[in-house]
Amino acid sequence: MSAAPEVASGGTLAGYNFAYLDEDTKRMIRRALLKAVAVPGHQVPFGSREMPLPYGWGTGGIQVTASVIGPDDTLKVIDQGADDTTNAVSIRRFFARVAGVATTERTADATVIQTRHRIPETPLREGQILVYQVPMPEPLFRLEPRVAETRRLHALGDYGLMHVKLYEDIARRGEVEISYNYPVMVNGRYLMSPSPIPAFDNPKMDRMPALQLFGAGREKRIYAVPPYTSVRSLDFEDHPFRPGRADASCALCGSRETYLDEVVTDDRGGRRFLCSDTDYCAERRADR
Amino acid sequence: MSDAPILEASGLHLRFGSVAALDEVALRVWPGEVVAILGESGSGKTSLLRVLSGTVAPDAGEVFYRDAAGVLVPVHVAGEAALRRLARTEWGFVHQNPRDGLRLGVSAGGNVGERLMAVGARHYGGIRAAAAEWLRRVEIDPARMDDLPRDFSGGMQQRLQIARTLVTRPRLVFMDEPTGGLDVSVQARLLDLIRALVADLGLAVLLVTHDIAVARLLAHRLVVMRRGRVVEHGLTDRVLDDPQHEYTQLLVSSVLAA
Numbered sequence A: 001m002s003a004a005p006e007v008a009s010g011g012t013l014a015g016y017n018f019a020y021l022d023e024d025t026k027r028m029i030r031r032a033l034l035k036a037v038a039v040p041g042h043q044v045p046f047g048s049r050e051m052p053l054p055y056g057w058g059t060g061g062i063q064v065t066a067s068v069i070g071p072d073d074t075l076k077v078i079d080q081g082a083d084d085t086t087n088a089v090s091i092r093r094f095f096a097r098v099a100g101v102a103t104t105e106r107t108a109d110a111t112v113i114q115t116r117h118r119i120p121e122t123p124l125r126e127g128q129i130l131v132y133q134v135p136m137p138e139p140l141f142r143l144e145p146r147v148a149e150t151r152r153l154h155a156l157g158d159y160g161l162m163h164v165k166l167y168e169d170i171a172r173r174g175e176v177e178i179s180y181n182y183p184v185m186v187n188g189r190y191l192m193s194p195s196p197i198p199a200f201d202n203p204k205m206d207r208m209p210a211l212q213l214f215g216a217g218r219e220k221r222i223y224a225v226p227p228y229t230s231v232r233s234l235d236f237e238d239h240p241f242r243p244g245r246a247d248a249s250c251a252l253c254g255s256r257e258t259y260l261d262e263v264v265t266d267d268r269g270g271r272r273f274l275c276s277d278t279d280y281c282a283e284r285r286a287d288r
Numbered sequence B: 001m002s003d004a005p006i007l008e009a010s011g012l013h014l015r016f017g018s019v020a021a022l023d024e025v026a027l028r029v030w031p032g033e034v035v036a037i038l039g040e041s042g043s044g045k046t047s048l049l050r051v052l053s054g055t056v057a058p059d060a061g062e063v064f065y066r067d068a069a070g071v072l073v074p075v076h077v078a079g080e081a082a083l084r085r086l087a088r089t090e091w092g093f094v095h096q097n098p099r100d101g102l103r104l105g106v107s108a109g110g111n112v113g114e115r116l117m118a119v120g121a122r123h124y125g126g127i128r129a130a131a132a133e134w135l136r137r138v139e140i141d142p143a144r145m146d147d148l149p150r151d152f153s154g155g156m157q158q159r160l161q162i163a164r165t166l167v168t169r170p171r172l173v174f175m176d177e178p179t180g181g182l183d184v185s186v187q188a189r190l191l192d193l194i195r196a197l198v199a200d201l202g203l204a205v206l207l208v209t210h211d212i213a214v215a216r217l218l219a220h221r222l223v224v225m226r227r228g229r230v231v232e233h234g235l236t237d238r239v240l241d242d243p244q245h246e247y248t249q250l251l252v253s254s255v256l257a258a
């Protein structure tokens, strides 16, 4: 179609409710979110809706964002740390159209940040909301395939199985071999999947001033970490958790502290490391 | 042995259709005591063990467990969370088939360590040291600690299951035909091992067997079952050497004749 989409008076697309979802659905999701915030790290079922995107494109995160965003919010969307990937761009555009909200690439300017696979390097502050897209909310699913049994284990706080997995990793290979989606204990009670963020990002979740919300569309689960909640990566006293990072500096901004992506630069095996957080990297360069 | 029972059951009934698996069964077990439940196939031994351990609810009757703090826990009223907590702290289970009691895809050390981690152990070196010590106690070379039990012989698997069960020093262990699937020579060695460990740790054990020799070797007391009823009970030597009930006399004499 060539015609530009019709824009309603509020600045959003005509024919859609604000932020795409109808108000009843948003209310249902907000109820699940409230419960999730009240029981940090506990997975709450919700009636996931069909979204104009396939599963795996962040339908859970989008529904959460749609339910918490207001006309005065400023939205940032990142995918693997970058604001300019297809997935991030299309989600940002989607909300610009259906909610008419302002968007930004700057972490500090955003009030709502939807993310896949990273936590921004710039520390988040009170009043911000970080919405994670989650493909598999159940941290025990590889160890215990029976869903009813995993629920029972959560209810009883019976997480010996997860420690057996860590024990086996150390016994076989000398260290815990989990570099993404490293399991965490929330508020000393619930074992939680932090979504496939690098283990490097795990410490940022601990006592974060911002509200962290997690949406899994296909698995129909929502969970949350309220501000300033304890989030501990599982480990042993004599094998403490170590957030992994490539031992290199960013080829653009020179940072030795950020999480780096390895990028192939030519077809002769040339490669270099770049900050995965594109906004943070750009700001560092601008500051110089 | 102290004067308060660790386990106490009364008036137990359990039916499967027209079969009375348990019919007015009562039983007491004192701390540090090994009680064997003896009887032929289908007499209700496994049913009784399942009801006593809270796995199966009886149609009628009560089961009480006195925990380490001295609190009387009504096993079938306490709820799943309380039972699971008991199962991983104060109780142990040794299954006839070690596959039911082990994680075959987890190393021998991990199998022993799991119960320690389940009760809060978080020092890797400490867990490994305890696992090595327990493998030694059940006569498995600690050098095999990182091997998978799937590659162990049946006797080794059963010894590993025992190590995994006893590492947290439970107070009460339920065993259902723990030597049932093994060769006779392997059985004898395992029985000696169980006897030594049980005496050493002062465990209370409820042992199901249809083998009089096993009962004689391990048990302080016997409960003889037939068609869901307890037909005779008493000290092992008394029951086996001077059986009062004609069914027990039959059981004992069939062994003597064999």
Ligand SMILES: Nc1ncnc2c1ncn2[C@@H]1O[C@H](COP(=O)(O)OP(=O)(O)OP(=O)(O)O)[C@@H](O)[C@H]1O
Pocket: B016, B019, B020, B021, B039, B040, B041, B042, B043, B044, B045, B046, B047, B048, B210
């Ligand atoms: N789940 C069940 N469904 C139907 N009948 C059952 C069930 N479990 C046990 N029974 C019946 O209850 C009776 C007692 O069985 P139980 O398994 O307790 O005997 P047992 O003494 O352990 O026998 P065995 O020595 O063969 O293991 C038997 O008649 C058995 O067929």
Ligand SMILES: [Mg+2]
Pocket: B045, B046, B047
């Ligand atoms: Mg049986």
